Amino acid sequence: MAESKRIEIGEVEVEKIIDALNRFHGIDFSGYSRASFTRRIQRIADKDANGTFDSLLNRVSENKEYFSRFLKEVTVNVTEMFRDPSFFASLRKNVLPELNKQQTLQIWHAACSTGEEVYSMAVLLHEASLLERSTILGTDLNPEVLLKAKQGVFSERDFPEYIQNYERSGGKAALSEYYDSSYGNSVFKPFFKDKMTFSEHNLVNDGSFNKFNLIMCRNVLIYFQKPLQARVLHLFKNSLVTGGFLCLGSKESLLFSDDRLAFEVVDAKEKIYRKI
Ligand SMILES: C[S@@+](CC[C@H](N)C(=O)[O-])C[C@H]1O[C@@H](n2cnc3c(N)ncnc32)[C@H](O)[C@@H]1O
Numbered sequence: 209m210a211e212s213k214r215i216e217i218g219e220v221e222v223e224k225i226i227d228a229l230n231r232f233h234g235i236d237f238s239g240y241s242r243a244s245f246t247r248r249i250q251r252i253a254d255k256d257a258n259g260t261f262d263s264l265l266n267r268v269s270e271n272k273e274y275f276s277r278f279l280k281e282v283t284v285n286v287t288e289m290f291r292d293p294s295f296f297a298s299l300r301k302n303v304l305p306e307l308n309k310q311q312t313l314q315i316w317h318a319a320c321s322t323g324e325e326v327y328s329m330a331v332l333l334h335e336a337s338l339l340e341r342s343t344i345l346g347t348d349l350n351p352e353v354l355l356k357a358k359q360g361v362f363s364e365r366d367f368p369e370y371i372q373n374y375e376r377s378g379g380k381a382a383l384s385e386y387y388d389s390s391y392g393n394s395v396f397k398p399f400f401k402d403k404m405t406f407s408e409h410n411l412v413n414d415g416s417f418n419k420f421n422l423i424m425c426r427n428v429l430i431y432f433q434k435p436l437q438a439r440v441l442h443l444f445k446n447s448l449v450t451g452g453f454l455c456l457g458s459k460e461s462l463l464f465s466d467d468r469l470a471f472e473v474v475d476a477k478e479k480i481y482r483k484i
Pocket residue numbers: 283284285286287288291318319320321322325347348349350353409410411412425426427428457
């Protein structure tokens with residue numbers, strides 16, 4: 209039996225995939241960092257290609273179900289509750305007391321994936337008696353992850369780690385007070401979900417929804433090239449009220465963008481900035 213040949217993904221193949229994603233699905237990946245994008249396409253090709261690059265390209269272009277799986281693999285969806293507990297501790301200390309001065313709060317989690325970060329923030333808001341006056345928007349490019357975020361159902365298996373993270377973030381209650389567990393799943397109490405809306409939003413070309421008091425966009429800008437990062441940071445600047453906060457991921461920074469002068473640094477290590 210002939211052994212199937214590995215499909216090598218190089219610059220030409222990546223360009224073809226980017227073109228197909230744009231033409232058939234209206235998603236523009238041309239501003240994503242090429243090295244990691246190429247690696248992920250190579251991984252998908254190794255698993256799925258069925259022999260030829262053209263068959264992969266056709267499936268990505270025309271097969272809806274395959275495209276949905278492809279999208280999930282090509283964008284990294286990894287997340288967890290209270291990810292980087294010291295970041296959430298800094299939010300409690302440096303941001304929530306300032307938010308407490310506002311009558312109503314608009315909060316945007318851009319690129320929220322399956323919602324773990326959104327529920328973590330909602331717990332913080334609840335513990336600071338701010339949840340009642342908050343409206344929380346979670347957005348992502350990928351409708352599948354948003355469906356999961358809307359449900360607010362997480363695997364019980366992950367909770368030992370989440371509970372540790374929560375305690376390290378300065379959580380005083382038992383995290384289990386906030387969800388009900390059954391059949392291996394943990395479902396957050398409805399009063400959290402009541403404050404949340406989830407909706408599709410593409411950071412590459414969509415505009416803003418509103419003026420926000422806090423925007424969190426963590427662990428997605430690292431996948432973008434500098435010009436796209438700058439575009440997104442500009443969108444965030446324009447979407448914040450004066451005095452509003454912007455939170456980025458631990459490997460991301462505002463300091464390379466032209467918009468940095470519109471912000472002061474609240475916590476350099478935790479990448480928390482405030483619009484001045
Ligand atoms: C690694 S997850 C980050 C989740 C969460 N913010 C965290 O830090 O745990 C990155 C998310 O960015 C989303 N994403 C990638 N490109 C995007 C884009 N252009 N617009 C909106 N979301 C995007 C992916 O679908 C994925 O869910």
